[in-house]
Amino acid sequence: MIDLRSDTITRPTQEMLEVMMAAEVGDDVFGEDETVNEFQEKVAKLFGMEAGLFVPSGTMSNQLGVKVLTEPGDEILIDKKGHIFNYETGAASALSGVQIKTLNGSKGKLSTDVLEHSVRGGYDWEPRTRVVCLENSTNKGGGVCYTEEELSDIKEYADEHKLAVHLDGARIWNAMTATDINPAFFGEIADTISVCFSKGLGAPVGSMLLSSKEHIAKARRYRKMWGGGMRQVGLLAAAADYALEHNWGKLAEDHRRAREVAEVIYNSDKLAVDMNSLQTNILLFDTVHEAAADVLERLKEEGILMTQFGHKTIRATFHFQISEEEVEKVKEVLAEF
Numbered sequence: 584m585i586d587l588r589s590d591t592i593t594r595p596t597q598e599m600l601e602v603m604m605a606a607e608v609g610d611d612v613f614g615e616d617e618t619v620n621e622f623q624e625k626v627a628k629l630f631g632m633e634a635g636l637f638v639p640s641g642t643m644s645n646q647l648g649v650k651v652l653t654e655p656g657d658e659i660l661i662d663k664k665g666h667i668f669n670y671e672t673g674a675a676s677a678l679s680g681v682q683i684k685t686l687n688g689s690k691g692k693l694s695t696d697v698l699e700h701s702v703r704g705g706y707d708w709e710p711r712t713r714v715v716c717l718e719n720s721t722n723k724g725g726g727v728c729y730t731e732e733e734l735s736d737i738k739e740y741a742d743e744h745k746l747a748v749h750l751d752g753a754r755i756w757n758a759m760t761a762t763d764i765n766p767a768f769f770g771e772i773a774d775t776i777s778v779c780f781s782k783g784l785g786a787p788v789g790s791m792l793l794s795s796k797e798h799i800a801k802a803r804r805y806r807k808m809w810g811g812g813m814r815q816v817g818l819l820a821a822a823a824d825y826a827l828e829h830n831w832g833k834l835a836e837d838h839r840r841a842r843e844v845a846e847v848i849y850n851s852d853k854l855a856v857d858m859n860s861l862q863t864n865i866l867l868f869d870t871v872h873e874a875a876a877d878v879l880e881r882l883k884e885e886g887i888l889m890t891q892f893g894h895k896t897i898r899a900t901f902h903f904q905i906s907e908e909e910v911e912k913v914k915e916v917l918a919e920f
């Protein structure tokens with residue numbers, strides 16, 4: 584099967600497994616796993632942040648970000664397509680006691696126009712708006728990225744309204760590849776950043792929350808409370824570090840392949856794609872007449888898996904373990920549609 588359902592389905596390579604086996608480990612709940620400590624410092628430094636916390640998943644690092652930036656009863660702002668709102672099992676309300684206000688952005692992105700007049704808290708009976716949550720690149724938005732200017736404007740708005748900024752950077756590596764924005768810039772505009780190593784970078788497990796020392800110390804306690812304190816986890820940090828060092832550079836190829844497949848779709852009269860929205864490894868396209876489920880079934884019969892993203896919308900995601908031959912096969916099958 585050619586599995587384009589997600590960039591999370593990669594398997595550790597032999598080289599990655601060897602690095603894991605050689606990792607120096609200790610008890611990370613005691614703060615004694617040097618592989619983890621060094622990796623946290625390295626990634627924090629990359630983004631110009633004071634500290635990092637290695638956690639099992641992007642969901643946990645997003646939720647820790649929300650937790651350290653809010654008090655129960657607060658409100659957080661996010662685009663209606665945001666992962667924190669759609670795919671984290673309502674955790675922000677369960678774990679932080681905050682309410683989520685969704686905004687009508689574009690392709691998962693917020694802008695100052697959309698944020699305008701969204702801040703509340705002037706009256707005793709209103710929730711206090713505390714955080715703007717951004718996602719870069721956007722998952723449900725089809726992998727689009729913020730420009731530096733858009734982020735600077737949002738940061739200015741946030742400062743003006745005393746809002747903190749949380750950045751869900753599950754695919755920030757893809758965003759940086761597509762836009763050439765320097766990692767330290769993200770550290771300047773965000774109070775907390777969640778980055779993942781288990782998406783296109785290909786680590787089996789692992790995300791990291793980046794922030795100030797004070798926020799990370801707080802997050803560390805909540806990670807333990809939520810059952811995410813891990814022991815000899817240097818094994819996984821070593822895999823994540825390997826992924827960062829060796830696989831970040833491969834993402835541009837994933838973007839090129841997504842574009843090549845999109846071009847075939849663009850030329851089909853049964854399928855439709857907005858080429859201007861295609862910036863990274865996530866390709867969203869629509870069926871013109873048929874239901875997406877029927878198209879997916881036909882693709883499956885040809886040995887190709889993709890994900891349904893709406894009644895007439897399909898998502899294909901590219902990663903480095905999809906070979907050139909497999910991409911050619913996908914193009915051939917789609918061309919015949």
Ligand SMILES: Cc1ncc(COP(=O)(O)O)c(C=O)c1O
Nearest residue numbers: 640641642643666718722751753
């Ligand atoms: C944008 C975004 N944020 C967060 C996550 C959550 O990551 P995890 O599956 O590691 O919890 C995902 C997962 O796909 C994602 O796409």
